[in-house]
Amino acid sequence: MSDFNISQINDLIHSRLRLGIMAYLSTAGSxxxxxxxxxxxxxxxxxxxxxxxxxxxxxxxIEKSFKGKKPNTKVILTQNGKQAFIEYIDSxxxxxxx
Amino acid sequence: MSDFNISQINDLIHSRLRLGIMAYLSTAGSxxxxxxxxxxxxxxxxxxxxxxxxxxxxxxxIEKSFKGKKPNTKVILTQNGKQAFIEYIDSxxxxxxx
Numbered sequence: 001m002s003d004f005n006i007s008q009i010n011d012l013i014h015s016r017l018r019l020g021i022m023a024y025l026s027t028a029g030s031x032x033x034x035x036x037x038x039x040x041x042x043x044x045x046x047x048x049x050x051x052x053x054x055x056x057x058x059x060x061x062i063e064k065s066f067k068g069k070k071p072n073t074k075v076i077l078t079q080n081g082k083q084a085f086i087e088y089i090d091s092x093x094x095x096x097x098x
Numbered sequence: 099m100s101d102f103n104i105s106q107i108n109d110l111i112h113s114r115l116r117l118g119i120m121a122y123l124s125t126a127g128s129x130x131x132x133x134x135x136x137x138x139x140x141x142x143x144x145x146x147x148x149x150x151x152x153x154x155x156x157x158x159x160i161e162k163s164f165k166g167k168k169p170n171t172k173v174i175l176t177q178n179g180k181q182a183f184i185e186y187i188d189s190x191x192x193x194x195x196x
Binding site for chain 1: 138
């Protein structure tokens with residue numbers, strides 16, 4: 001294994017919009033779908049797809065509810081997601097701090 | 099424009115292998131193709147493609163020569179490339195250090 005190991009970069013997180021989601025939630029903990037959409041300037045479709053991928057990996061949890069009569073989707077960073085994000089940051093740091 | 103701006107991440111650099119190339123050269127300055135291939139555990143084809151993209155952007159310069167009878171390709175980080183890499187790192191930092 002090379003000392004200069006780019007394979008350690010977690011592609012599931014590295015993709016730009018998913019990185020944005022994870023970075024946002026790493027401080028916020030959770031956010032409504034609409035907030036993520038606005039903050040990340042994403043489309044409904046793309047944001048949904050990327051959240052589903054992160055949910056499938058166990059990094060996010062989705063809670064659906066109603067705010068009054070309007071359906072609401074809350075996106076929550078899991079403990080696994082938090083850990084994966086920390087490891088992602090560490091792998092980036094070790095790559096770029098040489 | 100959102101305060102949480104993932105569009106500032108330079109996709110040309112963000113792609114994993116290209117990030118590896120840029121990160122390696124940001125410290126080494128230049129490297130033979132074979133060295134990059136070994137350090138980044140890349141295939142000839144993929145490494146060539148990504149180097150060509152970075153060269154087209156003005157981030158890299160290629161020098162072809164002979165080492166004895168063997169052709170040698172030297173990959174050199176340009177001043178523009180160095181600047182772009184610094185800006186890339188800054189955009190990542192501002193995203194993940196919240």
